[in-house]
Amino acid sequence: MTRKYSDLHNDDIRTLLETLADRSVEPEQYQDTMTRIGESLGDCVLAKIDDFNSNTYLACTVEDADFLAKGMLNRLENQLDKFAFACFWNQLFSPFELEDLKVAPII
């Protein structure tokens, strides 16, 4: 599979992404890596915000809340004055077990 990197990447982020892609990585290291990627993403978002007094909202789905979004939160909530967070719980399923039909409503 080919991989394309966005403009946000650097050597550190590439290393983190390679860790995620490594199938032999232990769950704890995977979780830690995901949090660190979240922190890097948080830094990238911060770099694009001109006014730290503005309202900022971070929204994520439940599967990203514990690690990726937590990493972003670590960076954003310390720097931004008006910061809010929302976590959406969704449920992925295939109605009548039809493989091509997938839906993930927020519950």
Place this chain on the structure above:
Amino acid sequence: MFVDDLVIECDDEILLRHFQLKNSLSINWGIGEKSICDDFEKQYKLNEHISKKSDLKLVVSCEQLRDKLNSCIPENIQNYSQVIYFCKETSFDKIFKKHEDFRNAIKYLCALDNPEPDKLECVAKVLVGAWFDSDKSKASVMEVITKAQQLSPCYIRSFNLQLKLDPEVENILNNIEGFTYKISKGFLEWEFEEGLNEGILPYSIDSLQFSKFKEKLKEKQPICFDDLEVFLI
């Protein structure tokens, strides 16, 4: 049957609505046997034979083609034939944007008054699933909807507007500070502290799952939102 991709029959009407779906951009009414025109004419005669009226629609996925074909409907089938447009898209979200009437139909079937796109998509996909899982040689619309309603989540409205909460459950919920709720077309929509936390139970209040939810509340008797939240999610 000659025009048979979809046929809708209402029990109390003598009209049969037939739909023929065509994606090709090069179709035309044609001449002679097996042409679309011929199929439409034969379908009309067949329906006439069983004392039914006909409303025959050719469905295409290009608006220009619809206009072109509508402007040249052969005279012999003009009285009962029409060309309509329905987009060929890969997601319901895109279909909803192009077909307001279709979106409104799904919205009518949705349990929420102002559904977000994810709920509309869920209703549509659960219905499609139920349709695929039904005997399509002759499926009742209500049977397909009822089948879809068995899934959870489905967010398909209840048609029983008399549904009410058990008074004991009502009492438990009413006594939780900061918690408000309403029953919307058979589903329980809730909110805590003016939107700090909110949701809708993914099953209707006349479902077996709601009975279980109800029994748990009666057993545990939650007195604050923290105690209640585990049953809501």
